[in-house]
Amino acid sequence: MSTTDTFPDESAAPSRRDFIHVLAAAAAIGGAGAVAWPLIDQLNPGADTLAFSSVEFDLSKVALGQEVTILWRKQPVFIRHRTAAEIAAAVADDDASMRDPATDASRHKPGHAEWLILIGVCTHLGCVPLFKQGRYDGWFCPCHGSVYDTAGRIRSGPAPKNLYLPDYVFETPTRIRIG
Structure with a gap:
């Protein structure tokens, strides 16, 4: 093998740490939505109205x-x-x-x-x-x-x-x- 040959960069492949980051971000967005929904929903008119x-x-x-x-x-x-x-x-x-x-x-x-x-x-x-x-x-x-x-x-x-x-x-x- 010559010195000009390059091997694929292993840092570009998805790692276990990347998966944990995506999973944490998705959980944070879902949690924010779960907290925000009742606050937004209470702005709708009531049943009596x-x-x-x-x-x-x-x-x-x-x-x-x-x-x-x-x-x-x-x-x-x-x-x-x-x-x-x-x-x-x-x-x-x-x-x-x-x-x-x-x-x-x-x-x-x-x-x-x-x-x-x-x-x-x-x-x-x-x-x-x-x-x-x-x-x-x-x-x-x-x-x-x-x-x-x-x-x-x-x-x-x-x-x-x-x-x-x-x-x-x-x-x-x-x-x-x-x-």
Whole structure:
């Protein structure tokens, strides 16, 4: 054998010590994950919060011209089965001067003009307005005098915005899911 011949370097081959280092690193990462998971998981919403995140309601319980109030996320939600006269009055006022302009069509789901679903909290100071009160036969907040029409649009008084619309979908023609 000549002096220029080289043998493979034994230090490049994996050794028992390298295996122990990889095993220790994997155990450390697994341990860190096991400690971090409960801390991250506790940031998720609780079961009681998730239970209030959505609510289903059967619309067949509401007669024409009637309003029902249900709770969603600890807030009242008005579900109104509007008559043809109420819808016509709301559509007729689409061009009226309003603080927070909105058409009647923008206040309900397409094809469901008879159903008006609103969060029943006055946008002024958070009171609950009363139905069939006030000048426009809509809602009236007795605390400070805000008046809403039959589409939940602010018409007079100190409230700055229309009654808010919750996120909802029609699951069937007679059942909605809010949230």
